[in-house]
Amino acid sequence: MDHSFHIRPFAFERVFEATPTSGSGNDALSADELRLRVAVLEADLVVARQDRESALTDARGEAYEAGRAAARLEREAALLAAVDALHATVEEIEGELSAIADRCTREAAEVAHAAAEMLAARAIAEAPGAAIDAAIGRVLQQVQRGQEIQVSVAPSLVAEIERLIAVRQAGDRRRLALSVVGDATLAEGDAHIHWDRGGVVLDGAARAEAVRQALAGLLSGPPPHDG
Known part of the structure:
Protein backbone atom coordinates (compact mmCIF):
# COMPACT_ATOMS: atom_id res chain seq x y z
CA MET A 1 0.00 0.00 0.00
CA ASP A 2 1.37 3.37 -0.98
CA HIS A 3 1.68 5.54 2.11
CA SER A 4 2.14 8.77 -0.06
CA PHE A 5 -1.56 9.01 -0.88
CA HIS A 6 -3.70 10.13 2.07
CA ILE A 7 -7.42 10.48 2.06
CA ARG A 8 -8.69 13.63 3.77
CA PRO A 9 -12.29 14.44 4.60
CA PHE A 10 -13.83 17.47 2.58
CA ALA A 11 -15.62 20.10 4.56
CA PHE A 12 -18.90 20.48 2.75
CA GLU A 13 -20.34 22.98 5.24
CA ARG A 14 -17.71 25.63 4.71
CA VAL A 15 -19.28 29.11 4.15
CA PHE A 16 -17.83 31.61 1.66
CA GLU A 17 -18.66 35.30 2.45
CA ALA A 18 -19.36 37.61 -0.53
CA THR A 19 -17.07 40.57 -0.70
CA PRO A 20 -19.03 43.78 -1.50
CA THR A 21 -18.02 45.47 -4.74
CA SER A 22 -16.88 49.04 -4.88
CA GLY A 23 -19.55 50.15 -7.54
CA SER A 24 -22.69 50.18 -5.37
CA GLY A 25 -22.32 53.92 -4.47
CA ASN A 26 -21.94 54.90 -8.11
CA ASP A 27 -25.13 53.02 -8.97
CA ALA A 28 -27.10 55.04 -6.35
CA LEU A 29 -25.64 58.32 -7.66
CA SER A 30 -26.64 57.48 -11.24
CA ALA A 31 -30.24 56.94 -10.13
CA ASP A 32 -30.31 60.38 -8.53
CA GLU A 33 -28.87 61.92 -11.62
CA GLU A 42 -40.21 67.30 -17.78
CA ALA A 43 -39.62 70.98 -17.06
CA ASP A 44 -38.25 71.45 -20.56
CA LEU A 45 -41.30 69.67 -21.93
CA VAL A 46 -43.60 72.00 -19.99
CA VAL A 47 -41.70 75.03 -21.30
CA ALA A 48 -41.80 73.62 -24.83
CA ARG A 49 -45.53 73.09 -24.57
CA GLN A 50 -45.98 76.63 -23.28
CA ASP A 51 -43.82 77.97 -26.11
CA ARG A 52 -45.84 75.96 -28.60
CA GLU A 53 -49.13 77.29 -27.22
CA SER A 54 -47.76 80.83 -27.28
CA ALA A 55 -46.53 80.36 -30.84
CA LEU A 56 -49.92 78.95 -31.87
CA THR A 57 -51.68 81.86 -30.19
CA ASP A 58 -49.42 84.35 -31.95
CA ALA A 59 -49.91 82.54 -35.26
CA ARG A 60 -53.68 82.57 -34.81
CA GLY A 61 -53.59 86.28 -33.96
CA GLU A 62 -51.40 87.07 -36.96
CA ALA A 63 -53.62 84.98 -39.21
CA TYR A 64 -56.71 86.73 -37.85
CA GLU A 65 -55.18 90.17 -38.41
CA ALA A 66 -54.02 89.14 -41.86
CA GLY A 67 -57.54 87.93 -42.63
CA ARG A 68 -59.03 91.17 -41.36
CA ALA A 69 -56.56 93.19 -43.43
CA ALA A 70 -57.33 91.14 -46.53
CA ALA A 71 -61.06 91.49 -45.94
CA ARG A 72 -60.66 95.23 -45.39
CA LEU A 73 -58.69 95.56 -48.63
CA GLU A 74 -61.31 93.54 -50.51
CA ARG A 75 -64.09 95.63 -48.98
CA GLU A 76 -62.30 98.87 -49.89
CA ALA A 77 -61.68 97.62 -53.41
CA ALA A 78 -65.34 96.66 -53.77
CA LEU A 79 -66.40 100.02 -52.35
CA LEU A 80 -64.14 101.90 -54.76
CA ALA A 81 -65.51 99.87 -57.66
CA ALA A 82 -69.06 100.63 -56.53
CA ASP A 102 -81.80 121.18 -74.07
CA ARG A 103 -84.54 119.50 -76.06
CA CYS A 104 -87.24 120.88 -73.76
CA THR A 105 -85.72 124.36 -74.00
CA ARG A 106 -85.72 124.23 -77.79
CA GLU A 107 -89.28 122.94 -77.86
CA ALA A 108 -90.40 125.64 -75.41
CA ALA A 109 -88.72 128.32 -77.52
CA GLU A 110 -90.40 126.98 -80.64
CA VAL A 111 -93.76 127.00 -78.87
CA ALA A 112 -93.15 130.54 -77.58
CA HIS A 113 -92.19 131.76 -81.05
CA ALA A 114 -95.19 130.11 -82.64
CA ALA A 115 -97.45 131.50 -79.92
CA ALA A 116 -96.06 135.01 -80.38
CA GLU A 117 -96.64 134.89 -84.12
CA MET A 118 -100.12 133.46 -83.62
CA LEU A 119 -101.05 136.11 -81.05
CA ALA A 120 -99.69 138.89 -83.25
CA ALA A 121 -101.62 137.61 -86.25
CA ARG A 122 -104.77 137.22 -84.17
CA ALA A 123 -104.41 140.70 -82.68
CA ILE A 124 -104.07 142.22 -86.14
CA ALA A 125 -107.01 140.19 -87.42
CA GLU A 126 -109.30 141.03 -84.50
CA ALA A 127 -108.20 144.60 -83.78
CA PRO A 128 -105.79 145.84 -86.45
CA GLY A 129 -105.70 149.37 -85.05
CA ALA A 130 -105.36 148.52 -81.35
CA ALA A 131 -101.55 148.51 -81.30
CA ILE A 132 -101.45 151.79 -83.24
CA ASP A 133 -103.98 153.41 -80.89
CA VAL A 143 -95.43 165.50 -76.15
CA GLN A 144 -96.66 168.94 -75.15
CA ARG A 145 -100.32 169.87 -75.25
CA GLY A 146 -101.40 170.92 -78.76
CA GLN A 147 -98.39 169.25 -80.44
CA GLU A 148 -99.30 168.32 -84.01
CA ILE A 149 -98.87 164.62 -84.67
CA GLN A 150 -99.13 162.80 -87.99
CA VAL A 151 -100.01 159.12 -88.08
CA SER A 152 -99.22 157.17 -91.26
CA VAL A 153 -100.92 153.79 -91.63
CA ALA A 154 -101.94 151.34 -94.32
CA PRO A 155 -104.77 152.79 -96.45
CA SER A 156 -107.13 150.07 -95.22
CA LEU A 157 -106.69 151.27 -91.61
CA VAL A 158 -107.20 155.02 -92.11
CA ALA A 159 -110.89 154.94 -91.22
CA GLU A 160 -110.33 152.67 -88.20
CA ILE A 161 -107.55 154.88 -86.79
CA GLU A 162 -109.66 158.01 -87.29
CA ARG A 163 -112.47 156.35 -85.38
CA LEU A 164 -110.16 155.41 -82.51
CA ILE A 165 -108.78 158.97 -82.41
CA ALA A 166 -112.33 160.32 -82.20
CA VAL A 167 -113.05 158.01 -79.27
CA ARG A 168 -109.85 159.19 -77.57
CA GLN A 169 -110.70 162.86 -78.27
CA ALA A 170 -114.13 162.42 -76.71
CA GLY A 171 -112.49 161.37 -73.48
CA ASP A 172 -109.87 164.15 -73.43
CA ARG A 173 -110.69 167.84 -72.81
CA ARG A 174 -107.61 169.07 -74.62
CA ARG A 175 -107.58 169.31 -78.39
CA LEU A 176 -105.65 166.44 -79.96
CA ALA A 177 -103.85 167.67 -83.06
CA LEU A 178 -103.78 164.28 -84.74
CA SER A 179 -103.98 163.66 -88.48
CA VAL A 180 -104.11 160.29 -90.23
CA VAL A 181 -102.70 159.62 -93.70
CA GLY A 182 -102.61 156.46 -95.77
CA ASP A 183 -99.26 154.96 -96.83
CA ALA A 184 -99.39 152.06 -99.26
CA THR A 185 -95.85 150.97 -98.30
CA LEU A 186 -96.97 150.08 -94.78
CA ALA A 187 -98.35 146.67 -93.89
CA GLU A 188 -101.61 146.43 -92.03
CA GLY A 189 -100.81 146.90 -88.34
CA ASP A 190 -97.70 149.02 -89.01
CA ALA A 191 -97.57 152.77 -88.48
CA HIS A 192 -95.26 155.78 -88.51
CA ILE A 193 -96.09 158.41 -85.89
CA GLU A 209 -87.53 139.38 -86.38
CA ALA A 210 -86.49 140.67 -82.96
CA VAL A 211 -88.40 137.83 -81.36
CA ARG A 212 -86.73 135.33 -83.67
CA GLN A 213 -83.29 136.77 -82.88
CA ALA A 214 -84.00 136.62 -79.16
CA LEU A 215 -85.05 132.99 -79.45
CA ALA A 216 -82.39 132.04 -82.00
CA GLY A 217 -80.01 130.60 -79.41
CA LEU A 218 -82.78 128.58 -77.83
CA LEU A 219 -84.23 127.45 -81.13
CA SER A 220 -80.90 126.21 -82.44
CA GLY A 221 -79.63 124.86 -79.12
CA PRO A 222 -76.50 122.78 -78.61
CA PRO A 223 -75.91 119.70 -80.75
CA PRO A 224 -77.68 116.61 -79.46
CA HIS A 225 -75.69 114.28 -77.21
CA ASP A 226 -74.56 110.95 -78.61
CA GLY A 227 -76.23 107.85 -77.23
Whole structure:
Protein backbone atom coordinates (compact mmCIF):
# COMPACT_ATOMS: atom_id res chain seq x y z
CA MET A 1 0.00 0.00 0.00
CA ASP A 2 1.37 3.37 -0.98
CA HIS A 3 1.68 5.54 2.11
CA SER A 4 2.14 8.77 -0.06
CA PHE A 5 -1.56 9.01 -0.88
CA HIS A 6 -3.70 10.13 2.07
CA ILE A 7 -7.42 10.48 2.06
CA ARG A 8 -8.69 13.63 3.77
CA PRO A 9 -12.29 14.44 4.60
CA PHE A 10 -13.83 17.47 2.58
CA ALA A 11 -15.62 20.10 4.56
CA PHE A 12 -18.90 20.48 2.75
CA GLU A 13 -20.34 22.98 5.24
CA ARG A 14 -17.71 25.63 4.71
CA VAL A 15 -19.28 29.11 4.15
CA PHE A 16 -17.83 31.61 1.66
CA GLU A 17 -18.66 35.30 2.45
CA ALA A 18 -19.36 37.61 -0.53
CA THR A 19 -17.07 40.57 -0.70
CA PRO A 20 -19.03 43.78 -1.50
CA THR A 21 -18.02 45.47 -4.74
CA SER A 22 -16.88 49.04 -4.88
CA GLY A 23 -19.55 50.15 -7.54
CA SER A 24 -22.69 50.18 -5.37
CA GLY A 25 -22.32 53.92 -4.47
CA ASN A 26 -21.94 54.90 -8.11
CA ASP A 27 -25.13 53.02 -8.97
CA ALA A 28 -27.10 55.04 -6.35
CA LEU A 29 -25.64 58.32 -7.66
CA SER A 30 -26.64 57.48 -11.24
CA ALA A 31 -30.24 56.94 -10.13
CA ASP A 32 -30.31 60.38 -8.53
CA GLU A 33 -28.87 61.92 -11.62
CA LEU A 34 -31.43 60.07 -13.69
CA ARG A 35 -34.28 61.41 -11.59
CA LEU A 36 -32.81 64.90 -11.87
CA ARG A 37 -32.51 64.58 -15.60
CA VAL A 38 -36.08 63.34 -15.84
CA ALA A 39 -37.24 66.34 -13.82
CA VAL A 40 -35.26 68.67 -16.09
CA LEU A 41 -36.71 67.00 -19.17
CA GLU A 42 -40.21 67.30 -17.78
CA ALA A 43 -39.62 70.98 -17.06
CA ASP A 44 -38.25 71.45 -20.56
CA LEU A 45 -41.30 69.67 -21.93
CA VAL A 46 -43.60 72.00 -19.99
CA VAL A 47 -41.70 75.03 -21.30
CA ALA A 48 -41.80 73.62 -24.83
CA ARG A 49 -45.53 73.09 -24.57
CA GLN A 50 -45.98 76.63 -23.28
CA ASP A 51 -43.82 77.97 -26.11
CA ARG A 52 -45.84 75.96 -28.60
CA GLU A 53 -49.13 77.29 -27.22
CA SER A 54 -47.76 80.83 -27.28
CA ALA A 55 -46.53 80.36 -30.84
CA LEU A 56 -49.92 78.95 -31.87
CA THR A 57 -51.68 81.86 -30.19
CA ASP A 58 -49.42 84.35 -31.95
CA ALA A 59 -49.91 82.54 -35.26
CA ARG A 60 -53.68 82.57 -34.81
CA GLY A 61 -53.59 86.28 -33.96
CA GLU A 62 -51.40 87.07 -36.96
CA ALA A 63 -53.62 84.98 -39.21
CA TYR A 64 -56.71 86.73 -37.85
CA GLU A 65 -55.18 90.17 -38.41
CA ALA A 66 -54.02 89.14 -41.86
CA GLY A 67 -57.54 87.93 -42.63
CA ARG A 68 -59.03 91.17 -41.36
CA ALA A 69 -56.56 93.19 -43.43
CA ALA A 70 -57.33 91.14 -46.53
CA ALA A 71 -61.06 91.49 -45.94
CA ARG A 72 -60.66 95.23 -45.39
CA LEU A 73 -58.69 95.56 -48.63
CA GLU A 74 -61.31 93.54 -50.51
CA ARG A 75 -64.09 95.63 -48.98
CA GLU A 76 -62.30 98.87 -49.89
CA ALA A 77 -61.68 97.62 -53.41
CA ALA A 78 -65.34 96.66 -53.77
CA LEU A 79 -66.40 100.02 -52.35
CA LEU A 80 -64.14 101.90 -54.76
CA ALA A 81 -65.51 99.87 -57.66
CA ALA A 82 -69.06 100.63 -56.53
CA VAL A 83 -68.25 104.35 -56.21
CA ASP A 84 -66.70 104.41 -59.68
CA ALA A 85 -69.75 102.67 -61.09
CA LEU A 86 -72.00 105.14 -59.28
CA HIS A 87 -70.03 108.11 -60.65
CA ALA A 88 -70.27 106.69 -64.16
CA THR A 89 -74.01 106.21 -63.74
CA VAL A 90 -74.44 109.74 -62.36
CA GLU A 91 -72.46 111.20 -65.27
CA GLU A 92 -74.57 109.22 -67.72
CA ILE A 93 -77.78 110.40 -66.04
CA GLU A 94 -76.51 113.99 -66.01
CA GLY A 95 -75.78 113.75 -69.72
CA GLU A 96 -79.25 112.39 -70.40
CA LEU A 97 -80.86 115.07 -68.24
CA SER A 98 -78.83 117.77 -69.99
CA ALA A 99 -79.95 116.46 -73.37
CA ILE A 100 -83.56 116.37 -72.18
CA ALA A 101 -83.28 119.91 -70.79
CA ASP A 102 -81.80 121.18 -74.07
CA ARG A 103 -84.54 119.50 -76.06
CA CYS A 104 -87.24 120.88 -73.76
CA THR A 105 -85.72 124.36 -74.00
CA ARG A 106 -85.72 124.23 -77.79
CA GLU A 107 -89.28 122.94 -77.86
CA ALA A 108 -90.40 125.64 -75.41
CA ALA A 109 -88.72 128.32 -77.52
CA GLU A 110 -90.40 126.98 -80.64
CA VAL A 111 -93.76 127.00 -78.87
CA ALA A 112 -93.15 130.54 -77.58
CA HIS A 113 -92.19 131.76 -81.05
CA ALA A 114 -95.19 130.11 -82.64
CA ALA A 115 -97.45 131.50 -79.92
CA ALA A 116 -96.06 135.01 -80.38
CA GLU A 117 -96.64 134.89 -84.12
CA MET A 118 -100.12 133.46 -83.62
CA LEU A 119 -101.05 136.11 -81.05
CA ALA A 120 -99.69 138.89 -83.25
CA ALA A 121 -101.62 137.61 -86.25
CA ARG A 122 -104.77 137.22 -84.17
CA ALA A 123 -104.41 140.70 -82.68
CA ILE A 124 -104.07 142.22 -86.14
CA ALA A 125 -107.01 140.19 -87.42
CA GLU A 126 -109.30 141.03 -84.50
CA ALA A 127 -108.20 144.60 -83.78
CA PRO A 128 -105.79 145.84 -86.45
CA GLY A 129 -105.70 149.37 -85.05
CA ALA A 130 -105.36 148.52 -81.35
CA ALA A 131 -101.55 148.51 -81.30
CA ILE A 132 -101.45 151.79 -83.24
CA ASP A 133 -103.98 153.41 -80.89
CA ALA A 134 -101.93 152.27 -77.88
CA ALA A 135 -98.80 153.79 -79.44
CA ILE A 136 -100.68 157.07 -80.02
CA GLY A 137 -101.64 157.11 -76.34
CA ARG A 138 -97.99 156.70 -75.29
CA VAL A 139 -96.91 159.50 -77.60
CA LEU A 140 -99.58 161.86 -76.23
CA GLN A 141 -98.13 161.34 -72.74
CA GLN A 142 -94.70 162.47 -73.95
CA VAL A 143 -95.43 165.50 -76.15
CA GLN A 144 -96.66 168.94 -75.15
CA ARG A 145 -100.32 169.87 -75.25
CA GLY A 146 -101.40 170.92 -78.76
CA GLN A 147 -98.39 169.25 -80.44
CA GLU A 148 -99.30 168.32 -84.01
CA ILE A 149 -98.87 164.62 -84.67
CA GLN A 150 -99.13 162.80 -87.99
CA VAL A 151 -100.01 159.12 -88.08
CA SER A 152 -99.22 157.17 -91.26
CA VAL A 153 -100.92 153.79 -91.63
CA ALA A 154 -101.94 151.34 -94.32
CA PRO A 155 -104.77 152.79 -96.45
CA SER A 156 -107.13 150.07 -95.22
CA LEU A 157 -106.69 151.27 -91.61
CA VAL A 158 -107.20 155.02 -92.11
CA ALA A 159 -110.89 154.94 -91.22
CA GLU A 160 -110.33 152.67 -88.20
CA ILE A 161 -107.55 154.88 -86.79
CA GLU A 162 -109.66 158.01 -87.29
CA ARG A 163 -112.47 156.35 -85.38
CA LEU A 164 -110.16 155.41 -82.51
CA ILE A 165 -108.78 158.97 -82.41
CA ALA A 166 -112.33 160.32 -82.20
CA VAL A 167 -113.05 158.01 -79.27
CA ARG A 168 -109.85 159.19 -77.57
CA GLN A 169 -110.70 162.86 -78.27
CA ALA A 170 -114.13 162.42 -76.71
CA GLY A 171 -112.49 161.37 -73.48
CA ASP A 172 -109.87 164.15 -73.43
CA ARG A 173 -110.69 167.84 -72.81
CA ARG A 174 -107.61 169.07 -74.62
CA ARG A 175 -107.58 169.31 -78.39
CA LEU A 176 -105.65 166.44 -79.96
CA ALA A 177 -103.85 167.67 -83.06
CA LEU A 178 -103.78 164.28 -84.74
CA SER A 179 -103.98 163.66 -88.48
CA VAL A 180 -104.11 160.29 -90.23
CA VAL A 181 -102.70 159.62 -93.70
CA GLY A 182 -102.61 156.46 -95.77
CA ASP A 183 -99.26 154.96 -96.83
CA ALA A 184 -99.39 152.06 -99.26
CA THR A 185 -95.85 150.97 -98.30
CA LEU A 186 -96.97 150.08 -94.78
CA ALA A 187 -98.35 146.67 -93.89
CA GLU A 188 -101.61 146.43 -92.03
CA GLY A 189 -100.81 146.90 -88.34
CA ASP A 190 -97.70 149.02 -89.01
CA ALA A 191 -97.57 152.77 -88.48
CA HIS A 192 -95.26 155.78 -88.51
CA ILE A 193 -96.09 158.41 -85.89
CA HIS A 194 -94.24 161.71 -86.38
CA TRP A 195 -94.07 165.10 -84.64
CA ASP A 196 -91.65 167.98 -84.72
CA ARG A 197 -89.14 166.52 -82.26
CA GLY A 198 -89.43 162.79 -82.74
CA GLY A 199 -91.30 159.80 -83.99
CA VAL A 200 -92.33 156.22 -83.36
CA VAL A 201 -92.27 153.37 -85.87
CA LEU A 202 -94.48 150.32 -85.48
CA ASP A 203 -93.09 147.50 -87.64
CA GLY A 204 -94.63 144.09 -87.15
CA ALA A 205 -92.00 142.36 -89.29
CA ALA A 206 -89.21 143.99 -87.28
CA ARG A 207 -90.85 142.91 -84.04
CA ALA A 208 -91.17 139.34 -85.31
CA GLU A 209 -87.53 139.38 -86.38
CA ALA A 210 -86.49 140.67 -82.96
CA VAL A 211 -88.40 137.83 -81.36
CA ARG A 212 -86.73 135.33 -83.67
CA GLN A 213 -83.29 136.77 -82.88
CA ALA A 214 -84.00 136.62 -79.16
CA LEU A 215 -85.05 132.99 -79.45
CA ALA A 216 -82.39 132.04 -82.00
CA GLY A 217 -80.01 130.60 -79.41
CA LEU A 218 -82.78 128.58 -77.83
CA LEU A 219 -84.23 127.45 -81.13
CA SER A 220 -80.90 126.21 -82.44
CA GLY A 221 -79.63 124.86 -79.12
CA PRO A 222 -76.50 122.78 -78.61
CA PRO A 223 -75.91 119.70 -80.75
CA PRO A 224 -77.68 116.61 -79.46
CA HIS A 225 -75.69 114.28 -77.21
CA ASP A 226 -74.56 110.95 -78.61
CA GLY A 227 -76.23 107.85 -77.23
